[in-house]
Amino acid sequence: MRKHGKKYRAAAEKIEAGRKYTLEEGVSKVKEISFAKFDETVELTMWLGVDPRKADQLVRGTVVLPHGLGRSKTVLVIASPEKQKEAEAAGADFVGGEDMVDKIKGGWLDFDAVIATPDMMRLVGQLGKVLGPRGLMPNPKTGTVTPDVTTAVRETKAGKVEYRVDKTGVIHVPVGKVSFDSDRIRENAQVLIDAVVRAKPATAKGKYVKKVNLASTMSPGVLLDEALYSR
Numbered sequence: 001m002r003k004h005g006k007k008y009r010a011a012a013e014k015i016e017a018g019r020k021y022t023l024e025e026g027v028s029k030v031k032e033i034s035f036a037k038f039d040e041t042v043e044l045t046m047w048l049g050v051d052p053r054k055a056d057q058l059v060r061g062t063v064v065l066p067h068g069l070g071r072s073k074t075v076l077v078i079a080s081p082e083k084q085k086e087a088e089a090a091g092a093d094f095v096g097g098e099d100m101v102d103k104i105k106g107g108w109l110d111f112d113a114v115i116a117t118p119d120m121m122r123l124v125g126q127l128g129k130v131l132g133p134r135g136l137m138p139n140p141k142t143g144t145v146t147p148d149v150t151t152a153v154r155e156t157k158a159g160k161v162e163y164r165v166d167k168t169g170v171i172h173v174p175v176g177k178v179s180f181d182s183d184r185i186r187e188n189a190q191v192l193i194d195a196v197v198r199a200k201p202a203t204a205k206g207k208y209v210k211k212v213n214l215a216s217t218m219s220p221g222v223l224l225d226e227a228l229y230s231r
Contacts, residue, residue: 001020001104003069003197005013005079006229007035008035008056008218008219008220010035011033011219011220012033012220013032013146014029014032014033015033015220015222017028019223020223020224020225020226021222021223021224021225022224022225022228023180023189023190023193023214023224023228024186026184026214026222026223026224027042027182027186027189027214028174028182029222030042030178030214030215030216030222031178031182031219032187032220033216033219033222034178034216034219035218035219036178036216036218036219037083038217038218039070039177039178039179039219040074040178040216040218040219041069041070041174041176041177041178041216041217042174042175042176042177042178042180042185042189042214042215042216043172043173043174043175043214043216043217044172044173044175044189044192044193044212044213044214045099045170045171045172045212045213045214045221046170046171046193046196046209046211046212047170047209047210047211047212047215048165048169048170048171048196048204048209048210049109049162049169049204049205049206049207049208049209049210050165050169050201050204050208051136051169052165052166052167052168052169053167054203055157055201056201056209057201057203057204057209058072058164058165058201058202059162059163059164059165059171059196059199059200059201060141060144060162060165061142061162061163061164061194061195061199062119062143062160062162062163063160063163063186063191063192064155064158064159064160064161064191065159065160065161065175065176065191065192066159066179066184066187066188066191067159067176067184067187067188068158068159069159069174069175069176069177070099070176070177070179070180072157073112073113073156073157074093074094074110074112074113075091075092075093075094075111075112075113075114075115075156075157076092076093076094076095076100076111076113076114076115077092077094077095077114077152077153078097078100078101078113078114078115078116078117078120078123078124078138078150079081079095079096079097079115079117079118079120079149080097080117080119080120081097081118083098083147083149084096084155086149087115087149087150087153087164089150089153090150090153090154091157091184092115092151093111094111096103097120097123098131099121101116101123101124101126101127104126104127104131105127105130109130109134111136113136113156114136114137114138114144115130115138115144115145115146115149115152115153115156115200116138116145117146117149118140118145118146118147118149121138121145121190124137124138135201137160143155143160144156144160147208148185148186159188159191161174163192163195170175171196173177173192174188175188175189175192175214176188189214193212195227196230199210206227209226209229211223211226212224212225212229224227
């Protein structure tokens with residue numbers, strides 16, 4: 001069994017046993033107990049009452065966090081020639097067509113997000129084994145396969161994140177940095193929570209939001225009151 005260090009244990013002692021915090025209280029507590037020397041990422045985790053094995057209960061989507069994640073994403077756009085200038089004007093970091101597909105096949109992965117126009121998916125589809133496991137494969141459901149590359153690039157740069165339930169029914173999504181002021185973290189987290197609640201499948205039975213946790217990279221998690229988000 002993993003043993004936690006002295007700083008982690010000291011942080012855990014500051015969390016009231018058995019208590020479930022409001023979002024505002026939880027954010028304050030996470031900032032209070034953070035102890036790492038680097039600027040930790042704050043992540044929200046939600047346990048949902050869904051069965052991800054069933055296609056109609058796969059909770060997935062994207063949301064633009066109002067305060068971003070503390071850094072701008074490096075965006076690659078793979079587009080037809082007439083859309084490449086549009087992508088460059090929107091602020092894409094890398095733009096190309098088949099040449100970019102070949103570059104990725106050669107091992108290049110210096111980007112955080114990939115956007116593709118529909119007509120390029122016949123080529124981008126060849127990258128499934130490379131991009132898929134990294135969560136980078138363009139998908140129409142997340143707005144990363146689209147003819148509107150301007151909107152896609154701007155939203156991604158502005159802080160668009162994807163949420164997707166894993167095989168155990170859990171969603172993990174970053175909502176900011178410890179260095180953010182409390183209001184920015186809280187507002188980012190609230191926007192994400194609202195999006196996940198709205199995405200409740202019609203076929204989901206019983207309690208939908210079963211557990212909510214907020215934590216920074218190195219610190220113990222703070223339980224939030226999931227009853228506040230049950231609809």
